[in-house]
Amino acid sequence: MFVGIDSGRTDVAFANITDTEKRKEKYEFASYRQDNLAFEARASDPWEFKGDYRTLAGKRISVGKGTNQEKILLEWQAKLRTEGKDFTVSYYPDINAAQLAITSGQIDAYLGPSPGVLYQINQSKTSPSPKKLAGTHSGAGETSQGLIAATAKKDSGLAQPLAAAINHLIDTGQYKQWLDAWHLASEAVPRSEINPPGLPLTNT
Template sequence: MPAHITRRSLTRGITAATAVAALATGLAACRGESDAATRTTDAAGTVTVGRLSNGAAQETTLKVPEVKSISAGLPAAVRKRGTLVIGSGTLPSGSPPLGFVGDDQKTVTGSEIDLGRLVAAVLGLKPEVRRSTWENLFIGIDSGKVDVGFSNITDTEERKRKYDFASYRKDELAFEVKKDNPWKFDGGYASLAGKTVSVGNGTNQEKILLEWKARLAKEGKKPLTVKYFQESNSIYLALNSGKIDAYFGPNPNLAYHAAKTENTPQATRIAGQFSGAGETLQGLIAATAKKDSGLAKPVADAINHLISGGQYAKWLAAWNLSGEAVPKSEINPPGLPLNNS
């Protein structure tokens, strides 16, 4: 997900001591970042998407009444509580257009958060957004402090060991380079030989990139060098100064940045794309809940209701993501294999 990720241990298993320490920090961060946007003035049965987006989206108000036949499937504890706690792993610097601080410098907005709010409306629940770092997002889900992560989370077979998924968008990754860099990613890892690429630590794209690095080494090709940075500003400083050749990350983030810098001295471009599920499978982004929590089905049903009612298409269009639409939400569909080959 975002460039500011600091550990990959979370999605690959963490020690008990690390988990305890990170849990305390992460939950404190979550509590401190509860989103003011969840307490909006939207009229009952409506959700406004694209609010305070600083030009990243077209603000659009959608009718989204509760569907009692769907909300009846919620776990009793969630239904009684009346809130849906939505996790966003976008600290510290944000990840536009997926999740970031809006125009008022305090409200968390973004395409992922807006979908969470739409789902909450269908379920008759009040949305409560909690921001954390990427790794602490998963700790929040594990602990039950977060109900569902809406944070550009890729469906993978490894993650299915701990989480249930309800898919809602294609997972497209991309390579971003300086605009004057002629290099293109042609879909094959061989084109990365001799390149230096930045990637977010702990992400699905890191897993893919490290496997490509290992293949190149095994084949005796020029090495692929992988660089890590704490946040996106550092990545783009490195890209503009030539310290890295490319940044490998989620297509929505990179396409947004490229569009924003188009007419500046720091202009970038997209040099190629790759499915987040590897070479043979279309990757999927999914709402993520604790395994066997009972949330995946009502969330998937809510998303499918939004698809059939047209609100889903309007949400994507508002955020310029229509090209990543899926025909339906699936529960735990095939994801990135354990071995990305």
Template sequence: MATQISRHGLIRGITAATAITALASGLAACGGDSDAATRTDTAGTVTVGQLSNGSAKETPLKVSEVKSISAELPAALKKSGKLVIGSGTLPSGSPPLGFVGDDQKTITGSEPDLGRLVAAVFGLEPEVRRSTWENLFIGLDSGKVNVAFSNVTDTEERKQKYEFASYRKDDLAFEVKKDNPWKFDGDYESLAGKTVSVGNGTNQEKLLLEWKAKLAKEGKKPLTVKYFQETNSLYLALSSGKIDAYFGPNPNLAYHAAKTAGTPQATRIAGQFSGAGETLQGLIAATAKKDSGLAKPLADAINYLIEHGQYAKWLKAWNLSGEAVAKSEVNPPGLPLDNS
């Protein structure tokens, strides 16, 4: 997304995943967006990792409005009293980044949790709105969503329409069956003859399609790209050998590999790659409509959380400490328009 965020990942195994998918599909049928309940903490406390079915360590964090930062917000947003946070995780969820919690209605995950922390710094009530990946950007364009916290990769192409405040490294990965000896060492030529699944409209799809075009131009064996709307279908295809690998955000894939360890469906990570290409460390960023005036206050809020320790505790709660950044930047260099 993602990068954009690829949306795939297991939630609790087949039974819970099926239930959550059914819930999500019902919500999608009502217009593609879910205004799922937001869990509100006592004043001055945001508890991250709630209702996460063991995906995170529930951790209460003290954070209150910082007047010098909330004063930077556009007047209309401040007057509204709430920050609408977009999560592009319909239909299946994308743990640990964003998924439906144990109560079958609250949106949990590392991404909405950071959005709630930022809302607290702003002195606003968080409202997490769930949609498909494609509708996430439609929500930003239309103003239904103020900011996306949804594993969105900072890219130069996206800067034509959006502005960014970075908050996490963007590392992608290839996931394969555990007994598959194939490895990705950063050389796209190793993908010749492979069939790989990727999320539609994601940053990793852009990279994969560029590699596919290069292989075709060089007369190599073709790279076949497959798409799946549902998590269960994706992993059934991987388990049955219909696809060789899945290319997606490292947090999702590492989570799934850990959950399937010791089962007949066991998988492993076969290699990683920066979401911004071979020569630039990719960055995940809070994403707002261009010229919304939100990028700077978002970056200031994230930097406040970094400086005061809540950021590190948020990452630790979700087992993502290895993806920490030293500071949030406004519109840092992203995936180039021409990544060849």
């Protein structure tokens, strides 16, 4: 996505792109969704994550390598180890392998961007091994709420019309309809903002 924008092949990227202060050096943003991470677990498992990393003690958690969620998970692990406890971090080549690992009991939970997690949970509802949402956490960490944004090259002038278009969808109700269709109503924002405060330089 970023290569496409940098080369001029792509004008705007709509994906799970987080607004960060570092990225503002090269890009401009129009926010349209909260940036949340989600834990996915077997529906039969009573475990839930409610913001306290200590509840991860003894668990087996899968996460994507080199991702923001891995960074956050490893920070929690480091804190827990200073308290004499730990949990296992497992890596799989793709989301399908992680899903099989949850189903088979090889891991207790998977941590990933909430859109993908919520999609997998919805897809599993009628399967013999349904999954559940076991908790969420801001992609910006504990101190702020991250935002997902439409992304264009800095000074392209596209952020303003993009924000206007998103706000039109919010005003007409289409925005809510689309988020509802993808089970993302909990990540709705009241308005699209142009270059809102992003993840600080120390947390990118």
